[in-house]
Amino acid sequence: MTKIHIPTPLRQYAGKLPTVEVKAGTVAEALSSLVSKHPDLRRHLYTDDGKLRSFVNVYLNDEDVRYLQKEATTVTDGDTISIVPSIAGGR
Amino acid sequence: MLNIGKTGFDEIRRHGEETYPHECCGVLLGQLEGDVRRVSSVARCGNTRTDSPQNRYHIDPRELVRIQREGRERGEDIVGFYHSHPDHPAQWSQTDLAEAHWIGCSYVITSVEQGKASITNSFALSGSDESDKQLVGEKIELV
Numbered sequence: 001m002t003k004i005h006i007p008t009p010l011r012q013y014a015g016k017l018p019t020v021e022v023k024a025g026t027v028a029e030a031l032s033s034l035v036s037k038h039p040d041l042r043r044h045l046y047t048d049d050g051k052l053r054s055f056v057n058v059y060l061n062d063e064d065v066r067y068l069q070k071e072a073t074t075v076t077d078g079d080t081i082s083i084v085p086s087i088a089g090g091r
Numbered sequence: 092m093l094n095i096g097k098t099g100f101d102e103i104r105r106h107g108e109e110t111y112p113h114e115c116c117g118v119l120l121g122q123l124e125g126d127v128r129r130v131s132s133v134a135r136c137g138n139t140r141t142d143s144p145q146n147r148y149h150i151d152p153r154e155l156v157r158i159q160r161e162g163r164e165r166g167e168d169i170v171g172f173y174h175s176h177p178d179h180p181a182q183w184s185q186t187d188l189a190e191a192h193w194i195g196c197s198y199v200i201t202s203v204e205q206g207k208a209s210i211t212n213s214f215a216l217s218g219s220d221e222s223d224k225q226l227v228g229e230k231i232e233l234v
Contacts, residue, residue, distance in 0.1 A: 087155065088140075090140070090186050
């Protein structure tokens with residue numbers, strides 16, 4: 001099983017759970033399983049045309065999947081996926 | 092409301108003085124209790140916007156992943172973020188709002204004038220999603 005850490009602002013759409021466990025072979029499958037279990041998460045993670053929102057960072061263990069094989073990145077049992085919305089700003 | 096100890100509050104402000112004339116940034120950890128964000132620890136972060144640090148900040152998501160993991164081990168969640176505005180009011184900008192995505196969390200801004208922290212304000216990011224999010228001023232309760 002793969003554990004997905006849900007960031008604080010999205011927990012209300014995931015049954016208030018801080019983590020969700022899914023069975024998946026890739027990051028795409030893991031996220032797909034996540035939004036299948038918790039459909040309200042979909043619009044917060046994806047645009048209307050099904051792309052991950054630009055400010056949503058997805059980490060497999062300690063690696064940004066953008067620098068791996070993106071959503072095609074393989075996941076194995078015991079891996080952890082973290083969903084991390086961006087933090088930025090300035091005057 | 093943001094509930095924070097004086098030590099943590101002073102730490103946020105001191106960070107802004109140390110990085111002046113650049114913006115500082117960091118994470119607030121603790122517990123979300125309804126509409127109260129109770130801060131139990133403060134984590135300094137680096138500002139990756141080395142191209143424009145005097146008026147922009149960005150926290151490396153890798154740092155967030157580490158801070159989240161360490162917070163989890165202590166039973167803490169991310170409840171907000173802080174940054175400073177060198178020689179500029181402690182009010183959110185359009186950039187601050189556009190780049191704010193952690194709905195339900197607090198965004199704390201400290202004005203640092205000529206190297207000294209002056210006003211610190213906190214804003215709760217409210218709304219249901221990106222289309223109606225707002226930064227709303229909230230009380231800071233010092234404990």
